[in-house]
Amino acid sequence: MKPDRPLFVDGLQISNWSRAVFEENLRGGVDAVNATCAVWEGPLETMGIIGRLYELLRVNADVATLALTVDDVTACRRDGRLGVFLGFQNTSPFGDDYTMVEVFHRLGVRVAQLTYNIQNLVGGACYDPVDSGLTRFGRRIVAEMNRVGMVVDLSHVGYRTCRDAVDASAAPVAITHSNPLWFFPSPRNKPDDVMKAVAGRGGVVGCCLYPNIVESFATRDDFCRMVADLADQIGIDHVALGSDSVRGWGDDYLAYLRNGRWQPPDPSAPAPTWPRWPDWYQSPEDFPSLAEGLGRVGLDGDAVAKILGGNWLRLFAEVFSGDKAGTDRS
């Protein structure tokens, strides 16, 4: 890749992080990633995960580092390291205690999805038949996230809770890893009005490569055209990528993601196995060809730069600054 290629930020990966996975990302030109470090875990388990991740980052400080600010991403590019933003795919690490938002922010967490796949204290999930909308506690959590400077992520969140959260949030919000519903019908993909509401408030949508929410016969060009069409629909400043790459996890982890501790595995069904990723996106090493594909569907260099990283970085800069009013120190 050219040395002046745009900064590249992956809106979400859920990987079993290791030196090999850091290096794979670097080979794919990734400068920073929102790295999931909680899905079902509560506060204590999440502290342990973060503590071990600090250790992993320290031992591999030549290839990766904790990222806390937008400037850290620029520094990572300069140093040839992967910037790791800590992110949650659930608000479970906050338990029922809103002060945990500031605690985890101080530990480096910069993104939190309001719900994973089931309703929680904060709101409804995309797979719930009934969605409460954002709860009273959910409004408090969103307000705290706005205050400390943490990105509200709506990817797995239910329709009504998404709409409520866009309205409730004083800062723009993200959908880090979902596609438009018109591209592929899945509860994980988002209808037009949610996409437009997110964009209308300055938010960003990360188009997602996870096979189960991409049309299975989609080619690289189909995917890239979807990205371009979404940019036409909601604006080029509001579209990005969130690969949802899963590296280093076996099928056991998929079963954990599906069932958490809220239901037993279905004894009548075969154990779940990870879906097959498209030939044109097997791992973060395939990002350069994806970037090339974006150019081939007619997006110019500026547009591609926004999609690859510029839009995430603009959103992060705005959200991370938090609400200084009423804050003592960040």
Added chain:
Amino acid sequence: MKPDRPLFVDGLQISNWSRAVFEENLRGGVDAVNATCAVWEGPLETMGIIGRLYELLRVNADVATLALTVDDVTACRRDGRLGVFLGFQNTSPFGDDYTMVEVFHRLGVRVAQLTYNIQNLVGGACYDPVDSGLTRFGRRIVAEMNRVGMVVDLSHVGYRTCRDAVDASAAPVAITHSNPLWFFPSPRNKPDDVMKAVAGRGGVVGCCLYPNIVESFATRDDFCRMVADLADQIGIDHVALGSDSVRGWGDDYLAYLRNGRWQPPDPSAPAPTWPRWPDWYQSPEDFPSLAEGLGRVGLDGDAVAKILGGNWLRLFAEVFSGDKAGTDRS
């Protein structure tokens, strides 16, 4: 007090923090304090305590703020605010996980006592009849504290574990709140060899006002003479104050400190009540007269400045810088 009075740091207070307690400290001329936020609590409970303390500090940001560095103390003096260093009187918040040292350091914790009143994973306490010395896990914890820049506190720690910790620590250590054993016989006070070992490695001893470890008929001058004599014994650069002030807690909290969850209250004994503090030190508001007393036993202005804050700040500056070798970011 004169505007050019020396910076004053209290080596330890264990208070039920509130606006009133912050203001009382300010009236007493305190610029910063090592504020105990864990005694028996594990990782999760401690997170909750810290989260609520962040909230309290934010709401009272005009009178107090989280202190993380020595520069923060200077800023607090300038702004007329109390700097609150978070401290532990136990390593219980680390559980059995050494990575929790970095987690809590990132949350702002700057001091941790290795044991409270009973043996733990790290070593023996001052009340234990047999002291294992610093354990293998204890050596790991001390090394992590050295690395991230957290002060090792030996106040309630057992004799052998104290000696081991001084030797094991790459950074100077503290006894934040104990007196010389020659002043008053208590397992909480320290024999000459421990005092000298701490001082010999550049550490600091905070002379303590807690009634149970001060001769009960001691006058203010007796206490101040003890401070001066200790300075003669181990060097003026190694003596400071750690009041152990207890503000805002009722007798229930004393019972909790005594029994934790490791033993039931003694049914044959009356419920414990807080000891009576000396007339000459009832609260942090009495610090100015204590400072005056230090002058009256013959300590000059430079010596008093070291005892009131200079020695703590020198130790903090040295320890907080951590061991940059092998660290990615502090």
